[in-house]
Every structure is written in structure tokens, then in C-alpha cells.
Amino acid sequence: MLTSYIYSQLQESDIQRLTARNTDDTNAIQDTVLQIIDSVRNEGDAALTALAAKFDKVNLDRLYLDKEEIEELAMTITRDQQRALEIAFQNIHKFHSTQLRRERKVETMPGVSCWREVRPIEKVGLYIPGGSAVLPSTLLMLGVPARIAGCKEIVVCSPPQSTGKINGFVAYCLHLLKIDKIYLVGGAQAVAAMAFGTESIPKVDKIFGPGNQFVTKAKSLMQSLTNVSIDMPAGPSEVLVIADESANPAYVAADLLAQAEHGPDSQAVLVATSATIVQAVNDELAKQLAILPRAEIAKMAIANSYAVITENLQDAMAFSNNYAPEHLILETDQWQTLTRSIINAGSVFLGHLTPESAGDYASGTNHTLPTSGYARSYSGVSVDSFVKKITFQHISEEGLQQIGSTVEILAELEGLHAHKNAVSIRK
Amino acid sequence: MLTSYIYSQLQESDIQRLTARNTDDTNAIQDTVLQIIDSVRNEGDAALTALAAKFDKVNLDRLYLDKEEIEELAMTITRDQQRALEIAFQNIHKFHSTQLRRERKVETMPGVSCWREVRPIEKVGLYIPGGSAVLPSTLLMLGVPARIAGCKEIVVCSPPQSTGKINGFVAYCLHLLKIDKIYLVGGAQAVAAMAFGTESIPKVDKIFGPGNQFVTKAKSLMQSLTNVSIDMPAGPSEVLVIADESANPAYVAADLLAQAEHGPDSQAVLVATSATIVQAVNDELAKQLAILPRAEIAKMAIANSYAVITENLQDAMAFSNNYAPEHLILETDQWQTLTRSIINAGSVFLGHLTPESAGDYASGTNHTLPTSGYARSYSGVSVDSFVKKITFQHISEEGLQQIGSTVEILAELEGLHAHKNAVSIRK
Numbered sequence: 001m002l003t004s005y006i007y008s009q010l011q012e013s014d015i016q017r018l019t020a021r022n023t024d025d026t027n028a029i030q031d032t033v034l035q036i037i038d039s040v041r042n043e044g045d046a047a048l049t050a051l052a053a054k055f056d057k058v059n060l061d062r063l064y065l066d067k068e069e070i071e072e073l074a075m076t077i078t079r080d081q082q083r084a085l086e087i088a089f090q091n092i093h094k095f096h097s098t099q100l101r102r103e104r105k106v107e108t109m110p111g112v113s114c115w116r117e118v119r120p121i122e123k124v125g126l127y128i129p130g131g132s133a134v135l136p137s138t139l140l141m142l143g144v145p146a147r148i149a150g151c152k153e154i155v156v157c158s159p160p161q162s163t164g165k166i167n168g169f170v171a172y173c174l175h176l177l178k179i180d181k182i183y184l185v186g187g188a189q190a191v192a193a194m195a196f197g198t199e200s201i202p203k204v205d206k207i208f209g210p211g212n213q214f215v216t217k218a219k220s221l222m223q224s225l226t227n228v229s230i231d232m233p234a235g236p237s238e239v240l241v242i243a244d245e246s247a248n249p250a251y252v253a254a255d256l257l258a259q260a261e262h263g264p265d266s267q268a269v270l271v272a273t274s275a276t277i278v279q280a281v282n283d284e285l286a287k288q289l290a291i292l293p294r295a296e297i298a299k300m301a302i303a304n305s306y307a308v309i310t311e312n313l314q315d316a317m318a319f320s321n322n323y324a325p326e327h328l329i330l331e332t333d334q335w336q337t338l339t340r341s342i343i344n345a346g347s348v349f350l351g352h353l354t355p356e357s358a359g360d361y362a363s364g365t366n367h368t369l370p371t372s373g374y375a376r377s378y379s380g381v382s383v384d385s386f387v388k389k390i391t392f393q394h395i396s397e398e399g400l401q402q403i404g405s406t407v408e409i410l411a412e413l414e415g416l417h418a419h420k421n422a423v424s425i426r427k
Numbered sequence: 428m429l430t431s432y433i434y435s436q437l438q439e440s441d442i443q444r445l446t447a448r449n450t451d452d453t454n455a456i457q458d459t460v461l462q463i464i465d466s467v468r469n470e471g472d473a474a475l476t477a478l479a480a481k482f483d484k485v486n487l488d489r490l491y492l493d494k495e496e497i498e499e500l501a502m503t504i505t506r507d508q509q510r511a512l513e514i515a516f517q518n519i520h521k522f523h524s525t526q527l528r529r530e531r532k533v534e535t536m537p538g539v540s541c542w543r544e545v546r547p548i549e550k551v552g553l554y555i556p557g558g559s560a561v562l563p564s565t566l567l568m569l570g571v572p573a574r575i576a577g578c579k580e581i582v583v584c585s586p587p588q589s590t591g592k593i594n595g596f597v598a599y600c601l602h603l604l605k606i607d608k609i610y611l612v613g614g615a616q617a618v619a620a621m622a623f624g625t626e627s628i629p630k631v632d633k634i635f636g637p638g639n640q641f642v643t644k645a646k647s648l649m650q651s652l653t654n655v656s657i658d659m660p661a662g663p664s665e666v667l668v669i670a671d672e673s674a675n676p677a678y679v680a681a682d683l684l685a686q687a688e689h690g691p692d693s694q695a696v697l698v699a700t701s702a703t704i705v706q707a708v709n710d711e712l713a714k715q716l717a718i719l720p721r722a723e724i725a726k727m728a729i730a731n732s733y734a735v736i737t738e739n740l741q742d743a744m745a746f747s748n749n750y751a752p753e754h755l756i757l758e759t760d761q762w763q764t765l766t767r768s769i770i771n772a773g774s775v776f777l778g779h780l781t782p783e784s785a786g787d788y789a790s791g792t793n794h795t796l797p798t799s800g801y802a803r804s805y806s807g808v809s810v811d812s813f814v815k816k817i818t819f820q821h822i823s824e825e826g827l828q829q830i831g832s833t834v835e836i837l838a839e840l841e842g843l844h845a846h847k848n849a850v851s852i853r854k
Contacts, residue, residue: 033571075509077840081835081836081840083833084832084833084836084837084840085837087536087830087833088833088837090535090537091535091539091830092786094535094788095533095535095541098530098531098533098677099530099543103525103526104525106521106525106791108517108518108521108522108790108791109514109518109790112518112785114522114790114791114792114793116526116809117766119770119771121803121804122771122803123768128449134841134842135841136837136840136841137837137841153683166546169840169841190554205803205804206804214526220651224647224651225683227660227799227800227801227803228793228804229801229804229805233654250852251849251852251853254845254848254853255849255850257845257848257849258843258845258846258848258849260845261843261845261846262843278508288845288848292844292848293842293843293844294842294843294844294845298845317525335821339544339625339819342546342547342817343546343549344549344815345817346817346818347817347818347819347820348575348817348818348819348820349820350819350820350821351756351821351822352541352853353822353823353824353826353853354820354822355834355849355850355853356822356849357823357834357838357843357846357847357849357850358820358822358830358834358850359820360541360838360846361833361834361837361846362830362833362834362837363535363536363539363541363820363822363830364533364535364539364541364820365541365820366819372654373654374654374656375815375817376548376549376632376654376815377548377632377633377656377745377815378656378815379656379815379817380816380818381817382543384811384816386800387773388772388803388804388805388806389806389807389809389811390772390774390775390802391773391774391775391786391792391793391804391807392766392774392775392777393774393775393777393781393785393786393790393792394762394775394777394778394781395778395780395781395782395785395790396780399780399782400530400780403514403518403785403789403790405511406510406511406514406515406785406788406789407782407784407785407788407789409507409508409511409788410511410512410515410563410564410788411784411788413504413508413563413596414513414561414562414563414564414596414722415561415720416685416688416689417686417688417719417720417721418681418685418687418688418719418721419685419688419784419787419788420724420784421681421684421685421715421719422678422681422682422684422685422782422783423782423784423785425677425678425681425779426678426681426779426782
């Protein structure tokens with residue numbers, strides 16, 4: 001079912017075409033989003049209430065739920081579900097806790113001390129998609145590092161359900177994160193509200209979170225229209241599986257389908273070291289698709305995907321580095337030697353027993369990752385995404401003697417005499 | 428000369444106005460830049476040669492200088508100048524070397540191992556402004572962390588001089604950085620060339636560097652039009668000096684002028700704990716301006732700046748955190764206690780003998796810093812800016828038993844059955 005290509009027969013231009021992502025950026029979306037942005041800027045809360053009536057089909061008296069309402073909803077889920085969310089929370093917390101580290105001072109010359117200190121971004125906004133796909137896991141993936149970073153204000157927006165409430169799973173995650181409020185705002189309007197601020201919703205410094213094309217477009221527009229920053233550009237989710245003879249075709253097919261069920265525009269790429277493997281995976285795909293609830297979506301994504309047959313694992317990795325996948329799964333016994341040659345990828349899953357879905361939910365790593373080839377230059381979300389590193393320096397009298405003439409010479413050669421004088425006047 | 432405001436008399440809206448930056452974003456610039464982008468996309472090298480003739484007034488046979496030409500130019504500067512650039516290089520190298528660190532593996536549950544590994548961004552583009560202001564220091568500030576990160580391809584663009592060459596200082600920095608080629612391309616066209624790639628100039632994954640309004644606009648446009656990423660949004664440079672009775676008004680004035688001489692749109696803000704201090708600094712400003720070569724520029728910047736008088740250092744810091752300055756200088760004996768309350772700043776200079784110009788050139792810290800309030804959410808350039816952190820995970824049989832049911836429950840509650848099956852099939 002996956003269209004196959006032979007790697008050794010591909011031209012440079014074929015590889016470019018295969019690794020390029022579908023960037024279906026219609027102006028229609030941009031126009032709609034700009035209209036929404038304008039109305040939120042001009043009318044604030046009133047616009048948000050009107051948009052909730054229009055898009056979410058709900059009349060809201062108030063744009064948020066408070067602690068009591070959240071706690072009540074959180075208790076509507078089963079103990080097993082609570083326990084699963086708790087384990088995910090703990091693992092994510094454990095992994096992300098190690099990312100916050102003090103750096104040591106460096107004396108670059110006697111009397112010249114330089115160092116960096118970490119400070120949380122004060123106000124962050126987390127967008128949690130809702131509606132048909134409820135994603136409590138995303139709240140954990142963004143909320144845990146925000147808490148570890150020490151962000152002072154964590155604003156959470158999620159579209160209201162038709163009841164005017166939120167789903168119990170999201171509520172339980174808020175409970176675990178000790179977040180006392182959630183704003184019932186979805187879509188592009190949530191992004192605009194957090195970037196501008198409204199009567200109810202605080203203006204934030206940085207906006208995080210996935211969303212549909214409207215949310216994504218709103219994030220990119222707000223980034224250029226205001227001084228809010230965003231976690232990363234977003235596109236459809238994707239996986240690349242590298243498989244050799246040691247791979248179990250059933251596992252490979254299961255991993256490709258886990259990606260494919262996200263949406264018709266998801267991409268699930270198989271890079272295998274023989275045509276036999278591709279055939280076996282295709283057979284398994286057919287078998288597993290037959291009983292998959294979201295088979296219609298998955299089929300469209302598979303039609304949008306392909307397989308590449310290489311002669312060896314080195315070529316497979318070369319193709320993968322070119323593609324720069326969000327998720328990379330190495331279904332080979334050789335994973336240990338292969339990791340060294342990974343250059344571009346968001347998150348990597350090693351060996352036969354490490355499904356991507358473990359990382360999506362509970363192993364501890366973050367699932368907010370660069371898509372569409374952005375893994376070439378972006379990292380996934382981590383505690384780093386919620387902090388700044390500020391540089392500090394202190395120069396003593398000795399230090400000024402040591403460094404002074406160097407600064408004077410360099411300022412002079414750049415023609416900046418006041419820069420020079422700031423040193424000379426102190427000597 | 429600096430207009431003064433009394434902090435205790437300022438309303439919230441006054442503070443908002445004072446801390447807002449001048450965002451003079453004319454469509455005229457955008458239109459010009461879009462035209463340049465289009466011609467580079469369509470005509471490649473030919474467009475670059477034509478634009479060099481138009482803007483840089485030079486006819487280029489070839490769009491780059493090679494190693495031999497660079498070495499020759501590098502030897503035209505004096506030994507003292509070479510030595511000053513070497514010291515700056517060494518200090519920057521020493522400070523930035525400590526930023527690349529291995530992270531440890533975390534076993535979040537028995538048999539579930541997660542960790543991050545650092546990989547360089549493969550292809551980076553460095554823009555070095557030229558023309559009237561030649562900035563070899565910028566090449567060191569970008570080139571050193573790129574080298575430490577291990578970037579495979581470092582593409583440097585800088586506008587040609589009327590001789591068709593580059594300045595000897597820039598050449599000497601290329602020599603120190605062991606970079607064998609420099610592209611003679613400036614302005615928005617350099618940014619477009621590095622984002623698209625041309626016959627001569629390689630396409631890069633991330634573009635770094637300061638520039639005029641055209642360069643800045645081109646970076647922000649290319650970030651949204653292509654999948655290239657950029658170091659940070661840029662605006663005019665700025666400093667905020669906090670001074671109390673212990674400050675030397677001559678030093679304070681010298682630091683404000685070092686900022687002011689950058690350009691008429693630079694901002695130099697003084698936050699002082701008494702009106703007497705502001706008066707003394709104003710007197711010194713007049714004195715030092717009288718003998719400053721770039722006095723005309725500095726005067727315009729000072730007219731665009733102001734002083735705030737607070738009752739104590741805590742209020743001064745509160746104002747500074749609100750402003751979120753690119754450069755913050757603490758000219759007070761109390762700097763040690765004050766640093767803890769710094770939340771938003773790009774780079775901080777501590778005490779009476781630490782002029783900002785030391786950090787601009789030679790102390791070791793990076794001078795590519797967030798302006799225009801972006802210090803609320805961005806860090807300055809560091810080795811971090813030239814790498815990605817990729818997450819890895821490995822799950823053993825034991826690990827799968829430990830984590831399996833948690834993933835299954837969470838996948839099921841999100842309605843993603845193929846995600847669940849990727850675990851179930853392995854159990």
C-alpha cells in the first residue's frame with residue numbers, strides 16, 4: 001500500500017521532492033484568522049464570547065472555569081485513568097527536572113568574570129486543543145516544564161465543550177499541575193487573546209501548543225504582528241521508521257498506523273533495507289487497518305506516505321537526515337551504532353520494543369516536537385523553552401587593566417569612540 | 428538633556444508607553460524587501476551581482492573571496508589590531524566552550540531510559556554588516572559559537588566595499604575562525620540568498636546576525652516564507668543603567684553615550700534613585716558629547732531616551748524588569764543583592780568598572796542579544812543557538828511491562844487506538 005522508491009535510483013531532485021513537506025497554505029485561512037485577530041484586539045472578551053457561540057456552539061456567562069469547577073470535573077474520571085495520568089506526570093517531571101542546571105562562572109582573564117543565570121519566562125500561554133480530539137497529554141507536556149522552569153503565570157486556553165465545560169481528563173491534568181483556572185477559548189481567538197490580553201485573559205510573553213491550521217496560522221501571525229514569541233512553527237505530524245531484516249513487520253506497521261491515525265495530512269515514511277521488508281509491512285498494514293476505528297483517516301495518511309528501499313542502514317540514515325523527521329524509530333538490532341549518525345530528528349525511539357506512542361504519553365520525553373523539516377534547526381519543547389539564560393559579567397580593577405586596551409583598540413577600529421571612552425574614563 | 432519622570436507619579440499606562448519600543452514598520456521597506464527576495468529567488472547569482480552594482484556600487488566578477496584573498500587582506504592590519512582580535516577571540520571561545528555539555532540518561536521507570544544528545548545545526552548563515560559600520564566583532568560573536576557547536580557548513584555574507592573586497596579586520600576574524608570563503612553579498616539579498624540558495628551560495632538551515640531595517644525585515648519575511656529559522660527578531664540597540672548615589676556620573680554618561688552612538692533610534696535609559704544623580708549625569712553628557720565624533724547621532728538617540736527617578740533600587744529594578752533591556756548596567760555598590768531580582772534582561776554588567784563595551788567586544792560574553800522587549804522571552808546568542816537537542820529513548824522488555832498499560836489507557840482515553848495497538852502488539 002505504501003508506494004516504494006529504490007534509493008539508489010533516486011536523483012537529487014527526487015529526494016528533494018520526497019523530503020519536502022506538504023505546505024498547503026491557503027490565503028483563505030489567513031484572511032479568516034486576520035479577521036478573528038482584529039475582532040479580539042478591538043472587542044476583547046466580547047469577541048471571545050461571540051466566537052465561542054459561533055464556533056463552539058456554546059453561550060458562555062464567564063470565559064473561565066475556577067478551581068472548584070476544575071476539581072469537580074477532575075473527579076469524574078476513573079481511578080485507573082487518574083493513575084495513568086499520574087504516572088505520565090511523574091515520568092515527564094522526572095525527565096524534565098534534569099534539564100534545569102546551574103552553569104559555572106568563567107574567569108576569561110584575571111578579574112573578568114562571566115556567567116549565565118537562568119530565569120523563567122514570567123508569563124506563558126498554553127494552548128490545549130479540544131473539540132473532537134481531546135489532548136490531556138499535551139497539557140502535561142507543556143505544563144510540567146513550565147512548572148519546573150518556575151513561570152509565574154501559566155495561562156491555559158482550551159475550547160469549551162458544548163456543555164460550557166472541559167473534559168475531565170484535562171481537568172485532572174490541571175489538578176496535577178496545580179493550575180487553578182482554565183480559559184474556555186479555542187482556535188485562533190485563543191492565540192490572539194493571549195498575545196494581546198483581554199479583560200479576562202492576561203497577555204503572555206510566549207505561546208505554546210499545537211492546534212489546527214487556524215491556531216498554527218494565528219501563532220505565526222501574532223509572532224510577526226506583536227512581540228509575543230512562540231514555541232515553534234507547526235505542521236502535520238510525521239514519523240520515519242528505519243527497518244532492517246531484524247524488524248518485526250507487525251510492529252513496524254503498528255507504528256506507521258499510530259502516526260497515520262492523527263490526520264489525513266500525517267506522513268508515515270518507511271525506509272527499509274529490502275523490498276521484502278516493505279512487502280511484509282504492507283501486508284501487516286492491510287491486516288491492522290481492517291480493524292482500526294480511525295481507518296478512514298489512516299488510509300488517507302498512508303496514501304500520502306511512501307517507502308524507500310536502501311541497500312544498507314547507512315543509506316537509510318542518510319535519507320532520514322535529509323527528511324529530518326519529527327519522530328524517528330530505529331527498528332533494527334544495530335540501533336546503538338546507528339544513533340551516532342543521526343543528525344536531524346526531533347525524538348528518536350530505539351530498538352524493537354520502543355513504540356513512538358510511549359513517548360507520546362508517558363515515557364517522560366516531550367511530545368511537542370519540530371515537524372516539516374524544522375528538526376534541522378529546532379529542538380523539541382523542554383524546560384529550556386520556558387526560560388531565558390541571562391549573561392552576567394563583573395570586571396575588577398585588575399580585570400579592567402587586563403582587558404582595557406583590547407576593548408579600546410577594537411572600539412577604535414569599529415569607529416565607535418564613545419565605546420572606547422567608556423573604558424578609558426574608568427582606567 | 429534626558430527628559431525625567433518621577434516613578435511614583437507614573438500611571439500604569441505611562442509605564443506601558445515608556446517601556447514600549449519604537450516599532451516604525453513601514454510598508455515601504457516591506458515592499459522593497461519583497462522585490463529583492465523575488466529577484467534572488469528567480470535569478471539567483473545574476474540578481475546578486477546586479478544588486479551589488481546597484482547598492483554597493485561595485486561590479487563583481489565573482490561573488491566570493493577565497494582563502495588566499497582573505498589571508499592577504501588579513502595581513503593588512505597592524506599587529507596590535509591582530510592581537511586585540513586574538514584576545515577577543517580567545518575570551519569569547521573560553522566563555523562559550525562551557526556551554527556545550529553532555530546530559531545524563533534518566534531511567535524514568537525500570538527499563539525506560541530517556542536522554543538528550545546535542546547535534547550541531549548542519550548549515551548556518553552568518554550575516555556581517557558592512558558599509559559604513561564594519562563589525563568584525565559580530566563575526567567573532569557568531570563564528571566562535573558556530574565553530575564550538577561543530578556546524579558543518581558556515582556561510583558568511585557581508586557587503587563588498589567599493590574595491591570589491593572586504594575590510595582587513597573582518598578578514599582577520601575569518602582567518603582566526605578558519606573560514607575559507609566569504610560571500611560578497613549584503614542587505615536583504617544576502618538573507619534571501621542564504622534562505623533559498625543560489626548557484627554560488629549554499630542554502631542554510633538558520634540565519635544569524637544583525638543588520639539594518641532591510642536585513643531585519645528580510646530575516647522575518649524569510650522565516651515565514653521558507654523553513655529557514657533565524658536567531659531572533661531584531662530592533663534598535665538599547666541600554667538601561669541603574670544608578671544610585673555610589674555611581675560615578677561620568678561613567679554613567681559614558682555608558683549612555685556608548686549606546687547612543689550606535690544610531691539615532693538607539694535608546695539609553697537612566698533609572699536613578701535621585702534627581703541629583705540625573706542632573707549630574709546630564710552635566711556629564713553635555714561635557715562628553717562636546718568631544719564625541721559621532722555626537723550628531725548620539726544627540727538624536729539621547730533625545731529619544733529618558734530618565735526615571737525612583738525612591739529606591741527595588742523600584743528601579745521593577746521598572747527595568749518591565750522594560751526588559753538588551754543591556755542592563757548596575758552602577759551601584761549594591762549590585763550583588765540586586766542581581767537576584769533581575770527577571771528580564773539580555774546581558775547584565777555589574778558594578779562601577781564593568782562598561783557595556785567590554786561585553787560588546789572582548790570579555791567573552793555574546794553581544795547578539797534580544798532587543799525591543801524580547802528579553803522577556805529570548806536569550807542572547809550562545810552555543811545553544813547553533814545546536815539542537817534530540818531526545819532519545821530505549822525501552823526494554825521490563826520497561827514495556829512497566830509502562831505498557833499506562834500508555835494503553837492514555838491512548839484509549841484520547842481515542843487513538845493505533846497508538847494503543849503499537850504497545851499491545853509488543854506485549
